[in-house]
Amino acid sequence: MIRSxxxxxxxxxxxxxxxxxxxQQIGVxxxxxxxxxxxxxxxxxAIDLRSVSSVxxxxxxxxxxxxQHVSEFDRGAYTGEISVSMYKRLGVTxxxxxxxxxxxxxxxxxxxxxxxxxxxxxGGLRPVICVGESAEVRSAEQHEEFVAEQVAIAxxxxxxxxxxxxxxxxWAIGTGETASVEQxxxxxxxxxxxxxxxxxxxxxxxxxxxxxxENAHELASGGNVNGFLVGGASLVAEQxxxxxxxxxxxxxxxx
Ligand code: PEP
Numbered sequence: 001m002i003r004s005x006x007x008x009x010x011x012x013x014x015x016x017x018x019x020x021x022x023x024q025q026i027g028v029x030x031x032x033x034x035x036x037x038x039x040x041x042x043x044x045x046a047i048d049l050r051s052v053s054s055v056x057x058x059x060x061x062x063x064x065x066x067x068q069h070v071s072e073f074d075r076g077a078y079t080g081e082i083s084v085s086m087y088k089r090l091g092v093t094x095x096x097x098x099x100x101x102x103x104x105x106x107x108x109x110x111x112x113x114x115x116x117x118x119x120x121x122x123g124g125l126r127p128v129i130c131v132g133e134s135a136e137v138r139s140a141e142q143h144e145e146f147v148a149e150q151v152a153i154a155x156x157x158x159x160x161x162x163x164x165x166x167x168x169x170x171w172a173i174g175t176g177e178t179a180s181v182e183q184x185x186x187x188x189x190x191x192x193x194x195x196x197x198x199x200x201x202x203x204x205x206x207x208x209x210x211x212x213x214e215n216a217h218e219l220a221s222g223g224n225v226n227g228f229l230v231g232g233a234s235l236v237a238e239q240x241x242x243x244x245x246x247x248x249x250x251x252x253x254x255x
Pocket of ligand 1: 009011168172173174175176208209210211229230231232233
């Protein structure tokens with residue numbers, strides 16, 4: 001049985017003071033809203049993590065922490081980079097690898113994504129590998145092959161270890177345009193098929209791309225995925241927790 005999860009990706013928003021505030025707000029709302037059937041994960045900017053993790057610990061909040069990006073190298077002369085062990089020391093359990101913004105703006109290739117995911121696993125954390133096609137690839141009807149290839153390149157390097165996949169069509173990220181429930185369900189099936197056979201039953205597949213309280217129910221109940229990676233809506237405590245509790249309700253019913 002795959003445990004469902006909702007990850008909030010704050011991207012490059014909120015300094016550590018604002019991060020403390022949002023974490024506290026989320027904590028208060030989580031106490032009042034059922035969320036038993038999902039893990040709730042925050043991915044703040046790396047520089048906020050120490051403060052956010054202090055709040056999580058001090059207030060005993062039911063929150064896990066994720067990194068947004070990590071170096072593919074273990075340590076050394078890589079100015080500006082952050083290593084897996086640094087995240088681990090802060091209590092982080094998962095790291096996003098190959099978010100489409102990293103791929104598009106920082107030239108992260110499929111090979112670097114695979115190498116980074118392996119570094120994360122070697123360091124004892126779980127990579128959440130992001131895949132997804134651009135609008136051009138989808139209009140050329142190449143999206144299934146494209147995403148299956150992204151998955152295959154990553155798994156050829158990491159095998160069947162403990163990882164998650166996030167299907168995030170680039171055209172749906174931060175645009176307000178969500179993939180339809182049929183599109184999500186179809187791609188989830190394509191991704192599962194592209195996984196090594198032994199990883200199919202155990203690997204969580206998340207959906208990300210303009211997930212909002214309004215579409216969370218439909219996507220959680222019909223999308224054939226195990227949760228969400230949420231960007232914009234994760235910056236508003238009420239919206240994020242509504243998504244979390246909607247997902248928990250849907251996943252609780254389908255058990
Ligand atoms: C994301 O950043 O991974 C994301 C899915 O963003 P948004 O929810 O804003 O589309």
